[in-house]
Amino acid sequence: MTIRNTLALFAAVFICSCSGKSGSENNASDDTSSIKSTIAIGPTNQCFAYQVRKDSAFLNLEIAGQRVSGKLSYAIFEKDRNEGKLSGTMSGDTIFAHYTFASEGTQSVREVVFLKTGQNWVEGFGDVKDSAGVMIFSDRSKLDFKKGLSFKPVECPSAE
Template identity: 70%
Template sequence: MTVRNTLALLTAAFMCSCSGNSGSKSTSSDTLSGKQDAAMAAIQCFAYQAQKDSAFLHLEINSGIVSGKLSYALFEKDRNDGTIAGTMSGDTIFARYTFSSEGSQSVREVAFLKSGTDWVEGFGDAKDSAGVMVFTDRSGLDFEKGLHFKPVECPAAP
């Protein structure tokens, strides 16, 4: 799926989630449906910290669709800031990370495995596919040495 298609899918999902019946009376079934929607959407933040390295992950998961922000500040490496957009597959997130580094924009596939309350980033061999670095074999990803993102309070919106 191209970045353009992913963004179009996320935009459509956002627009559908924003449409509502403002000004109308809610029934008990509407209230129940609203509670189910709220339970299905989860916004959470996670951080990785080790010596001089840090990373931050802001996730919004809604009915298996994942979006959010991801940034890395790794010692003696260029800072990366960007967005993720992807899907949940069981207990694993597969997403495209669109980020800026050194003044240029890049896209690469990322994977995170749920481990208790944490998310662990997976790494593996990747290849360039139409300008996007993608994993060559998702089943062979290594989550043992990945960054462990622990839950943190989300920063207040500006």
């Protein structure tokens, strides 16, 4: 009987050890899930590019909740290149932001809008009006995204 009891004890220990995780494995799993949730809550930095023939543009977005900031640059063939910073808000799948940029030696501010379509952001256009030196859309309900620049995801350049 002693051999049977010993074998039964080994079998029970083996079955128990295979059926669950040790305490350290459970803690490691909990640590990983808390890290993932922390990452998801923090701001995301994403880059997008538009390229058609000789025209190009680059969009870098940092999204933290409903706040959006980033950089935007345009290199449109036979037009002055301009680049600057974005600051705005996210409303559903749409970003409304002020784009502060330098072009032709002067600093300007205009409102820009981007609509999320799949993984891309499409820039919208509409009639604008001057409001205290800032060009803003005169009627946001009439914005057109059909002919807008489509920015596709790209890898962000490394910071140097």
